[in-house]
Amino acid sequence: MVSTLPYAAEKQIAIAAVRRACVLTASVFNKLIKQETLTKDDKSPVTVGDFSAQAVVNTILNRTFPDDPIVGEEDAADLRVESGTALRERIIQLASETLTAELVPGEKEEWGLGPKNGRTTEQLLDAIDRGNYQGGKTGRMWTLDPIDGTKGFLRGEQYAVCLALIVDSRVELGVIGCPNLPVSASEPSGPRGCIFVAVRGQGAYQLPLDDPLSSTGTKIAIPTFTPETLNFLESVEKAHAKLSFNDRVGQILGVTRAPTRMDSQAKYCSLARGDGGVYLRMPVGSGYKEKIWDHAPGSVLVEEAGGIITDGRGQPLDFGLGRTLGENYGVVAAGKDVHPKVIAAVQQAKAEEEAQSQL
Numbered sequence: 001m002v003s004t005l006p007y008a009a010e011k012q013i014a015i016a017a018v019r020r021a022c023v024l025t026a027s028v029f030n031k032l033i034k035q036e037t038l039t040k041d042d043k044s045p046v047t048v049g050d051f052s053a054q055a056v057v058n059t060i061l062n063r064t065f066p067d068d069p070i071v072g073e074e075d076a077a078d079l080r081v082e083s084g085t086a087l088r089e090r091i092i093q094l095a096s097e098t099l100t101a102e103l104v105p106g107e108k109e110e111w112g113l114g115p116k117n118g119r120t121t122e123q124l125l126d127a128i129d130r131g132n133y134q135g136g137k138t139g140r141m142w143t144l145d146p147i148d149g150t151k152g153f154l155r156g157e158q159y160a161v162c163l164a165l166i167v168d169s170r171v172e173l174g175v176i177g178c179p180n181l182p183v184s185a186s187e188p189s190g191p192r193g194c195i196f197v198a199v200r201g202q203g204a205y206q207l208p209l210d211d212p213l214s215s216t217g218t219k220i221a222i223p224t225f226t227p228e229t230l231n232f233l234e235s236v237e238k239a240h241a242k243l244s245f246n247d248r249v250g251q252i253l254g255v256t257r258a259p260t261r262m263d264s265q266a267k268y269c270s271l272a273r274g275d276g277g278v279y280l281r282m283p284v285g286s287g288y289k290e291k292i293w294d295h296a297p298g299s300v301l302v303e304e305a306g307g308i309i310t311d312g313r314g315q316p317l318d319f320g321l322g323r324t325l326g327e328n329y330g331v332v333a334a335g336k337d338v339h340p341k342v343i344a345a346v347q348q349a350k351a352e353e354e355a356q357s358q359l
């Protein structure tokens with residue numbers, strides 16, 4: 001029977017696109033980073049991975065949804081100039097290989113995949129540039145971070161391929177591929193590779209990365225926490241979030257467990273399946289504006305897992321302002337019972353900070 005659930009087609013295509021991009025990024029890591037085959041003149045392997053993953057995802061999206069604009073992190077301007085020739089060739093080869101690889105169960109040739117669906121260089125560069133959309137309040141749009149957590153990717157730790165569908169400023173679908181995330185946090189050395197999927201109103205699920213289209217996956221939900229079991233999920237990178245502020249918020253809440261630090265939207269995935277009680281990301285004060293592709297997929301995942309996501313003042317994140325979240329003040333995501341307590345603790349820590357600065 002054909003599924004009539006809302007966004008069923010979008011979900012299938014998004015999962016296929018993220019899975020293919022994850023195959024690509026994992027191979028970039030194994031071939032280029034682990035074996036250190038890059039010479040000094042090569043551009044960063046991250047750049048190779050970012051561009052080619054965006055080419056793959058945008059190509060797949062465009063085949064089925066040609067009228068949908070995409071807010072993607074990268075653009076192909078650097079690849080169209082003479083100095084970008086070597087990088088361009090490498091990216092085109094990787095993207096082509098990924099798109100033309102044999103179909104896996106659940107994939108369809110009409111999605112533009114498989115050996116018969118080769119693309120030209122120009123088509124792939126155009127696909128990358130389809131991510132140039134500036135976003136906005138109304139209409140349908142996708143948002144893509146082809147590699148989120150670049151620092152984690154380079155360290156061989158956590159990173160994620162992140163895709164979301166936004167309709168009239170509301171995130172309706174989120175798909176996050178985490179090639180390095182253990183399938184079960186209780187088995188950190190066990191099998192790795194998960195895809196997290198949420199459609200608004202349909203719950204949050206974890207699927208195996210190597211077989212996501214032929215599996216319905218495991219439904220995930222945020223459990224309840226006590227101050228003894230609560231822990232924070234936070235960035236590894238000190239430049240991305242104010243970790244000292246998190247410490248103070250944790251003290252106010254009576255948290256005793258050490259924070260779990262990991263890169264990328266894998267933090268949202270971990271929160272959604274109960275491997276941490278709070279994702280707290282407070283600004284470091286550099287004026288950096290958070291990008292919609294860094295939070296849209298994770299936000300719907302957390303909400304569908306029964307959680308709440310707002311900024312540090314308790315205001316909803318606004319995905320209708322363009323490519324950024326505008327003047328939002330950090331991000332707080334947690335279960336329904338914990339979230340209001342975190343917001344109160346954030347306000348207290350902020351007031352203390354302000355009092356301190358006036359001394």
Ligand SMILES: Nc1ncnc2c1ncn2[C@@H]1O[C@H](COP(=O)(O)O)[C@@H](O)[C@H]1OP(=O)(O)O
Pocket residue numbers: 147148149150235236237239240241262263264265284286288294
């Ligand atoms: N100053 C900053 N504050 C917050 N986030 C940042 C900052 N600089 C970069 N980022 C973004 O943080 C995200 C990853 O954060 P984390 O892994 O620590 O959660 C990346 O998308 C990264 O962007 P970029 O992809 O351009 O490097």
Ligand SMILES: [Mg+2]
Pocket residue numbers: 145147148149293294
């Ligand atoms: Mg990112």
Ligand SMILES: [Mg+2]
Pocket residue numbers: 050073145146147148149150
């Ligand atoms: Mg990125």
Ligand SMILES: [Mg+2]
Pocket residue numbers: 073150
């Ligand atoms: Mg980047």
